Amino acid sequence: MSKTTEVEKDKKRSIPASAPLMAFFVGLFIYFSVASEYFFDIENFRNIAVALAVTGIVCIPGTLLMIAGQVDLSVGSAAAVSGMIMANMVNKHSIAVGLVVALVFGLTLGIINGFLVTVVGVNSLITTLGGLATLYGIALLIGNGQTVMMRNFEWLGTSQPWGVPLPVLIFTVIAIMGAVSLRKSTYGRSLYAIGSNPNAARVVGIRSNRLLFITFVLSSVGAALAGAVLCSQLSAADPNAARGLELEVITAIVLGGASLAGGRGSMFGTILGLCTIGILNNGLILLDVPTFWQRVAQGLMLIIAVSFDSLRQKLNNQRS
Amino acid sequence: MNVDLAHLKDIRKSFNGVEVLHGVDLTLAPGEVLALLGENGAGKSTLVKILAGDIPPTSGSITIADTELARLDVYQARQLGVRMIFQELNDAPTLSVAENIFLGQWPGSKGFVAWGDMREKAREILKRLEVDIDVDAQAGSLRVGERQILEIARALTQNAKILVLDEPTAALSNAEVERLFIVMDQLKKEGVGMIYITHRLDEVSRVADRVQVLRDGNSVLTVDAKGAQREVLVTAMLGHEALKNARPAPVSTSGTGLEIKNFRSGDDFNDVSMTINAGEVVCLFGKIGSGSSEVLESIYGLRPVTGGSVHIFGKEFKPKSPQESSSSGIGYLPADRQRLGSFASRSVAENLAVASWKAMSRLGFVDAGNEVKAFSRWSDALKISARRGPTQEIATLSGGNQQKVLLGRWFEAKVQVLLLVEPTRGVDVGARRDIYDIIRRQAKESGMAVLVATSDYEEVVLLADRALVMSRGKIVSEFTGNSVDANSLISAAS
Numbered sequence: 183m184s185k186t187t188e189v190e191k192d193k194k195r196s197i198p199a200s201a202p203l204m205a206f207f208v209g210l211f212i213y214f215s216v217a218s219e220y221f222f223d224i225e226n227f228r229n230i231a232v233a234l235a236v237t238g239i240v241c242i243p244g245t246l247l248m249i250a251g252q253v254d255l256s257v258g259s260a261a262a263v264s265g266m267i268m269a270n271m272v273n274k275h276s277i278a279v280g281l282v283v284a285l286v287f288g289l290t291l292g293i294i295n296g297f298l299v300t301v302v303g304v305n306s307l308i309t310t311l312g313g314l315a316t317l318y319g320i321a322l323l324i325g326n327g328q329t330v331m332m333r334n335f336e337w338l339g340t341s342q343p344w345g346v347p348l349p350v351l352i353f354t355v356i357a358i359m360g361a362v363s364l365r366k367s368t369y370g371r372s373l374y375a376i377g378s379n380p381n382a383a384r385v386v387g388i389r390s391n392r393l394l395f396i397t398f399v400l401s402s403v404g405a406a407l408a409g410a411v412l413c414s415q416l417s418a419a420d421p422n423a424a425r426g427l428e429l430e431v432i433t434a435i436v437l438g439g440a441s442l443a444g445g446r447g448s449m450f451g452t453i454l455g456l457c458t459i460g461i462l463n464n465g466l467i468l469l470d471v472p473t474f475w476q477r478v479a480q481g482l483m484l485i486i487a488v489s490f491d492s493l494r495q496k497l498n499n500q501r502s
Numbered sequence: 503m504n505v506d507l508a509h510l511k512d513i514r515k516s517f518n519g520v521e522v523l524h525g526v527d528l529t530l531a532p533g534e535v536l537a538l539l540g541e542n543g544a545g546k547s548t549l550v551k552i553l554a555g556d557i558p559p560t561s562g563s564i565t566i567a568d569t570e571l572a573r574l575d576v577y578q579a580r581q582l583g584v585r586m587i588f589q590e591l592n593d594a595p596t597l598s599v600a601e602n603i604f605l606g607q608w609p610g611s612k613g614f615v616a617w618g619d620m621r622e623k624a625r626e627i628l629k630r631l632e633v634d635i636d637v638d639a640q641a642g643s644l645r646v647g648e649r650q651i652l653e654i655a656r657a658l659t660q661n662a663k664i665l666v667l668d669e670p671t672a673a674l675s676n677a678e679v680e681r682l683f684i685v686m687d688q689l690k691k692e693g694v695g696m697i698y699i700t701h702r703l704d705e706v707s708r709v710a711d712r713v714q715v716l717r718d719g720n721s722v723l724t725v726d727a728k729g730a731q732r733e734v735l736v737t738a739m740l741g742h743e744a745l746k747n748a749r750p751a752p753v754s755t756s757g758t759g760l761e762i763k764n765f766r767s768g769d770d771f772n773d774v775s776m777t778i779n780a781g782e783v784v785c786l787f788g789k790i791g792s793g794s795s796e797v798l799e800s801i802y803g804l805r806p807v808t809g810g811s812v813h814i815f816g817k818e819f820k821p822k823s824p825q826e827s828s829s830s831g832i833g834y835l836p837a838d839r840q841r842l843g844s845f846a847s848r849s850v851a852e853n854l855a856v857a858s859w860k861a862m863s864r865l866g867f868v869d870a871g872n873e874v875k876a877f878s879r880w881s882d883a884l885k886i887s888a889r890r891g892p893t894q895e896i897a898t899l900s901g902g903n904q905q906k907v908l909l910g911r912w913f914e915a916k917v918q919v920l921l922l923v924e925p926t927r928g929v930d931v932g933a934r935r936d937i938y939d940i941i942r943r944q945a946k947e948s949g950m951a952v953l954v955a956t957s958d959y960e961e962v963v964l965l966a967d968r969a970l971v972m973s974r975g976k977i978v979s980e981f982t983g984n985s986v987d988a989n990s991l992i993s994a995a996s
Contacts, residue, residue, distance in 0.1 A: 366867045366868060368868055374852070375848065375852075375856055386856050446847050
């Protein structure tokens with residue numbers, strides 16, 4: 183008996199990893215509610231959610247990758263290419279063809295990324311950085327550098343079944359699937375193990391390469407889907423629309439407590455990180471802060487978040 | 503006496519009031535190789551560190567090249583030509599051989615390296631050592647033994663007169679050892695004096711002129727290397743307390759658990775055959791580099807197999823990959839726990855359950871309750887003390903407790919064959935006894951065959967039903983039950 187109570191006491195005493203972010207989020211929320219009369223409003227929250235959904239769809243597989251110790255920088259450019267494909271296909275053929283081709287593109291890109299990282303053995307940061315540049319160029323090539331307007335494809339980005347914007351619904355479903363498989367499935371647990379110690383994962387018999395491969399595919403498919411949603415929202419495909427998406431994704435994930443070194447992180451943390459970025463961007467707009475400052479704030483947040491990550495690792499190393 | 507290169511007299515050394523060297527003498531003549539023997543903690547390292555100026559003696563005198571020195575620091579020792587070569591390499595693997603030989607002291611002027619000059623000099627010195635190494639090759643692409651020779655070459659360019667080699671052959675293959683000895687013969691001709699620290703008795707007569715044995719901080723024996731009897735040296739190293747296995751030989755069990763025949767892997771080991779019964783614990787004893795841990799790696803699929811066969815409970819098994827092995831009922835505990843064993847940032851429960859997730863899951867989803875149950879089942883049986891329960895991060899546990907979790911991992915997975923490499927390395931003495939008891943008990947209860955690779959003879963005595971001794975890639979002898987004792991093990995392995 184005494185043993186279990188001791189365990190429970192210790193559980194209570196340990197602070198969850200997301201506590202500092204939670205406090206920051208709540209503080210920011212209260213500040214904007216007081217500072218701007220437009221902030222605390224259901225319509226505004228809907229706007230925030232819609233603005234976040236595209237990033238969020240990419241963040242879920244991104245978190246899986248980061249926990250396994252990998253990173254995918256090609257998501258922003260992949261979303262741009264996917265949008266360009268969508269626009270051209272919708273204009274020339276049909277929406278269905280557009281969606282199929284965009285998702286096949288995502289699948290192919292994921293297979294290429296997965297192949298380069300797990301079979302060829304290139305570092306994922308470099309592989310996907312190359313992908314970022316290449317795909318951005320392809321997006322420009324497809325539209326000749328121009329924005330491509332499109333017709334009759336608004337439902338994916340703007341319809342509201344049961345009063346909930348469809349992109350938010352899609353994000354929610356993906357997030358729940360991601361969270362459950364991360365926590366409960368052998369796949370998710372194995373990702374933690376791979377990120378925590380790739381060598382030990384191999385020795386203990388985890389099929390690391392296969393699982394990483396799958397996760398890279400998920401990431402690229404997520405990016406392709408996000409690109410489709412984004413161009414539907416805009417009724418146009420802009421090769422620059424998703425620029426910097428990868429930065430926002432990584433900021434949200436790292437802010438949410440995932441370690442760049444792998445082995446740590448949670449879906450809840452990522453979503454909280456995402457919401458923090460969302461209300462920060464929204465609040466700054468409502469307070470009439472010039473939009474350039476949003477970029478500055480986001481960059482600073484990423485730096486602060488990774489600094490926290492490093493400090494936490496140092497602290498942990500000292501303790502053990 | 504005044505021809506001696508170095509003369510240490512009545513050296514005493516205390517750390518925090520505890521004396522670890524009790525008045526040791528050592529002399530070294532030009533062109534002489536002195537083998538320094540002793541168990542771990544006998545004081546060999548302390549003694550040579552004093553000679554290298556690394557640590558000052560508490561009392562005693564040091565004479566190098568006819569000058570008695572009251573104080574000796576590292577710079578002075580280097581000035582006088584004392585150089586140490588360690589087992590671990592101190593080189594820059596991405597630089598070329600020539601650059602490594604002159605590391606930090608590249609010939610040239612005004613901040614520019616004279617490449618042609620440097621390569622020429624490097625070639626000269628390698629020729630002097632009678633080795634054939636390309637001076638433009640990247641150091642990292644060479645074999646370990648060759649890189650060690652580079653370090654010796656570097657010492658020579660810095661005018662070494664006294665060379666201390668601290669277990670240089672521990673990580674080398676037979677061919678590389680012989681090559682090192684040829685280099686040492688060459689140095690002898692040039693009048694360099696060498697102190698050679700080793701655990702391998704067979705090397706002594708090959709390379710040394712004299713042998714000095716240290717035990718518990720005393721010099722207990724100094725003899726001519728040529729006539730030195732192996733048994734005499736072993737007894738001098740161990741003192742008289744030789745450990746004996748107190749257990750009776752096990753009753754022969756019914757089935758054969760693990761059988762390997764004519765097993766081989768490249769140069770690492772060859773023609774290894776053994777049979778382990780169900781429930782039996784067999785230790786494969788050998789020094790580092792003898793091939794013992796390599797045999798286990800090959801069975802588990804971590805190292806290519808170039809010949810032979812493996813049978814597990816009568817069924818043929820072809821080692822391919824760790825994945826294949828673990829799903830075929832084989833467990834493997836690596837020697838390097840941090841690098842290959844534990845998931846530092848994950849909980850003890852997860853670390854314990856990781857090899858059993860498939861069995862614990864339904865449709866790909868793990869029941870976390872089963873994980874906790876598994877942990878509480880084994881934490882009692884293995885006496886794991888995780889104060890904060892199943893969710894505590896494994897990295898916050900002591901080495902002994904971590905090792906128990908990793909053992910529990912394979913017990914939970916119900917493996918038929920368990921391969922353990924150095925199972926108690928870095929584990930405190932108390933936990934060590936627990937671990938031996940657990941392994942023996944679990945083997946008997948579950949009927950699994952346990953094969954342990956170890957370089958610790960005490961471990962063999964306390965753990966093994968049967969011991970096989972490996973040396974230079976071959977099984978050289980076998981001891982059963984009461985005949986497992988430290989003296990015979992060490993002398994067979996050397």
